[in-house]
Amino acid sequence: GAGVSQSPRYKVAKRGQDVALRCDPISGHVSLFWYQQALGQGPEFLTYFQNEAQLDKSGLPSDRFFAERPEGSVSTLKIQRTQQEDSAVYLCASSLMGVAYNEQFFGPGTRLTVL
């Protein structure tokens, strides 16, 4: 079966440009997570959806970051006016239910480079 997919796999943006990163979770998975991972570091939590509801967005680093999951499946992470410090791999993960007791399945990530 299909796993979690993300697009684009690589994105180069000029500083100040807006970007949109897409995540297609595993069909039927209730929970969806976005993480930011810098080189040599573990993932840093950004935000969490249960179906279409954004239950936790405490990890979003600034108001330039916005995520949505309007129909409870595909999610988009949008970064406005990108800055160089936004350069990282953005990982999306989905799980069947909530956080506890449930393995998270990760997509391949989108590597964002801001010039």
Place this chain on the structure above:
Amino acid sequence: GQNIDQPTEMTATEGAIVQINCTYQTSGFNGLFWYQQHAGEAPTFLSYNVLDGLEEKGRFSSFLSRSKGYSYLLLKELQMKDSASYLCAVIDSNYQLIWGAGTKLIIKP
């Protein structure tokens, strides 16, 4: 604050055994995950512990002591393909997953 500590890097020999330790200080505890991440790839699930003790799964085992805030991942009969980063992650009281920085494991022939 919340903190997950793992060694940055470890080296081991093919065929040997290696233990990767993880200590944590978090606001509450609702379980601990170990994930494997090969360079340039997404993390993949290895194990989940919520009760004290050892969970064995093939060549990999994971141990948890909640009273000590401590876990380890034990890898036996190491293979070259086991060269990867190993990430420890703890679910805190808010059901948020807190990740360690990962341990880069280098396997030598």
